Amino acid sequence: MANSTVVVSDKWLAIACSRCYVVKPRTSFPAFPPSVLCTHDSNVCSECVSENIQYQLALFPTELPFCPSYGCVRKVEVPLPSQPSGVAREQEFESLPRHPSTTSTPGQASGKAVQSLQRESRHHEYRKAISFLVTVSPPSETVPSTQPSSNRFDKRVDVPEIIEPVAETAPSPVSSHDAQIQLLACQICMEDLLSKRYSRTKPSDKCRHASDVCRRCLRRYLKTQIEELGNVSVRCPVPDCGEEMSYSNVKKFAKADVFERYDALLLRKNLGTNPNFVWCKNPKCSSGQIHDSIAGASVIVICAQCGSKACSHHDIIWHDGLTCTQYDEAKSQKRGREAAVETYFSQHTKQCPQCKSPIEKISGCDHMTCRPPGGCGSQL
Amino acid sequence: MSLPKRILKETERLRNDPAPGITAVPHEDNVRYFDVTVEGPDGSPFAGGNFHLELFLPEEYPMAPPKVRFLTKIYHPNIDKLGRICLDILKDKWSPALQIRTVLLSVQALLSSPNPDDPLATDVAKHYKEDLKGAQGISKEWTEKYAGKD
Numbered sequence: 383m384a385n386s387t388v389v390v391s392d393k394w395l396a397i398a399c400s401r402c403y404v405v406k407p408r409t410s411f412p413a414f415p416p417s418v419l420c421t422h423d424s425n426v427c428s429e430c431v432s433e434n435i436q437y438q439l440a441l442f443p444t445e446l447p448f449c450p451s452y453g454c455v456r457k458v459e460v461p462l463p464s465q466p467s468g469v470a471r472e473q474e475f476e477s478l479p480r481h482p483s484t485t486s487t488p489g490q491a492s493g494k495a496v497q498s499l500q501r502e503s504r505h506h507e508y509r510k511a512i513s514f515l516v517t518v519s520p521p522s523e524t525v526p527s528t529q530p531s532s533n534r535f536d537k538r539v540d541v542p543e544i545i546e547p548v549a550e551t552a553p554s555p556v557s558s559h560d561a562q563i564q565l566l567a568c569q570i571c572m573e574d575l576l577s578k579r580y581s582r583t584k585p586s587d588k589c590r591h592a593s594d595v596c597r598r599c600l601r602r603y604l605k606t607q608i609e610e611l612g613n614v615s616v617r618c619p620v621p622d623c624g625e626e627m628s629y630s631n632v633k634k635f636a637k638a639d640v641f642e643r644y645d646a647l648l649l650r651k652n653l654g655t656n657p658n659f660v661w662c663k664n665p666k667c668s669s670g671q672i673h674d675s676i677a678g679a680s681v682i683v684i685c686a687q688c689g690s691k692a693c694s695h696h697d698i699i700w701h702d703g704l705t706c707t708q709y710d711e712a713k714s715q716k717r718g719r720e721a722a723v724e725t726y727f728s729q730h731t732k733q734c735p736q737c738k739s740p741i742e743k744i745s746g747c748d749h750m751t752c753r754p755p756g757g758c759g760s761q762l
Numbered sequence: 763m764s765l766p767k768r769i770l771k772e773t774e775r776l777r778n779d780p781a782p783g784i785t786a787v788p789h790e791d792n793v794r795y796f797d798v799t800v801e802g803p804d805g806s807p808f809a810g811g812n813f814h815l816e817l818f819l820p821e822e823y824p825m826a827p828p829k830v831r832f833l834t835k836i837y838h839p840n841i842d843k844l845g846r847i848c849l850d851i852l853k854d855k856w857s858p859a860l861q862i863r864t865v866l867l868s869v870q871a872l873l874s875s876p877n878p879d880d881p882l883a884t885d886v887a888k889h890y891k892e893d894l895k896g897a898q899g900i901s902k903e904w905t906e907k908y909a910g911k912d
């Protein structure tokens with residue numbers, strides 16, 4: 383099936399509701415999209431519109447409900463018990479975020495006037511159309527079944543006192559921001575999330591785009607990047623952005639264990655850039671120290687933590703009883719397992735031109751990445 | 763495990779609002795496995811061809827990229843004889859904000875602009891570099907032979 387719209391006859395047009403996904407006749411859909419500002423068609427069936435709006439009203443009685451169509455963030459004009467004057471409402475609409483296609487540039491001033499006229503007429507017609515769908519009970523009556531407790535009910539009675547001062551005085555930016563609940567789709571999981579409940583924030587401080595990614599996705603993204611790919615310079619997941627996430631932001635968004643791993647990887651990467659740094663070779667010790675390899679100094683590094691010895695020249699456990707030259711000689715005559723490893727390395731790996739680590743092509747084309755944490759991350 | 767909403771939405775959009783020249787239909791028994799067809803872009807040696815691909819969304823999707831492979835034989839420097847594709851966004855340039863749709867559009871774009879400097883099929887890339895006209899001729903021939911519209 384190529385399209386969800388099935389024409390049976392001119393009058394009987396069936397459309398799949400974008401909320402319940404049930405194919406219903408055209409007559410089961412409102413004549414206009416829920417909000418006058420909606421840029422999409424009326425794609426949610428009357429049943430779903432009514433159900434969703436009642437649900438939203440029950441949850442947030444003081445807020446205008448959002449359009450029930452997924453991804454649409456326009457507010458729906460329904461008569462609330464505490465409706466302020468029409469003028470104030472109109473202003474509220476003007477201040478709402480606009481879809482790019484409805485935003486006018488100065489040159490389109492006349493177009494804007496026409497648009498707003500059209501919008502108003504649509505708006506009134508829609509209000510008529512929706513009036514039978516959404517029955518908002520006056521405060522004294524029992525509210526729809528979605529109302530869970532009398533506590534909510536009390537809140538509803540309080541509405542006029544709360545909202546009227548706000549409507550009359552010029553809204554201060556802080557209070558209106560606090561009160562605004564936005565339903566936006568996360569760019570990654572595509573769930574519609576209430577900004578109030580599911581806090582959304584920019585991955586990097588330098589990001590210039592809107593906060594498009596929810597915390598849950600960001601946490602999962604950091605987990606894959608850090609734990610699976612060993613990447614310590616994580617970039618914002620929004621493709622056109624790519625700003626690097628700072629240490630504090632990784633700390634803010636990642637889970638504690640992921641952040642611990644990140645911290646360790648970052649430390650290892652930064653210490654790795656210091657040629658004089660020697661890790662303790664005792665597998666049970668995670669210490670390391672700077673060993674100045676000035677000419678004439680001892681090549682034996684004694685771990686300050688556990689006391690085990692290492693050779694700073696070969697970067698291995700101290701070869702007991704052998705000097706470095708003797709060790710090299712012995713190594714050239716080595717046999718058995720060590721020799722097999724050596725042969726494998728010489729046959730299957732090449733040295734990364736940047737960091738000289740042995741690298742092996744796992745899959746794919748000749749475009750290779752020297753993968754961190756062992757590698758330097760350079761592309762070759 | 764229930765299907766993430768993201769996959770449902772993407773599937774729905776692919777069905778209701780398909781990108782021009784691209785179709786992606788999920789298997790009935792496995793909704794993470796898609797049968798894909800990509801039309802060869804006009805002006806390229808692959809024009810007129812209808813290429814079949816398979817696309818699989820791994821468990822980690824969208825954190826991990828989808829796995830995409832050509833099923834139709836194709837003479838292209840960045841696609842090997844097993845149909846594997848060398849495309850940065852399918853590997854290290856993958857971002858979870860990319861989608862099936864964007865991936866397939868990129869695959870289609872790769873058909874219009876082969877990149878013999880970053881080859882997967884080395885022999886094809888060599889041919890493309892040394893004799894562009896001749897290589898494109900073979901690409902066209904293969905398109906007619908294997909990717910004819912059925």
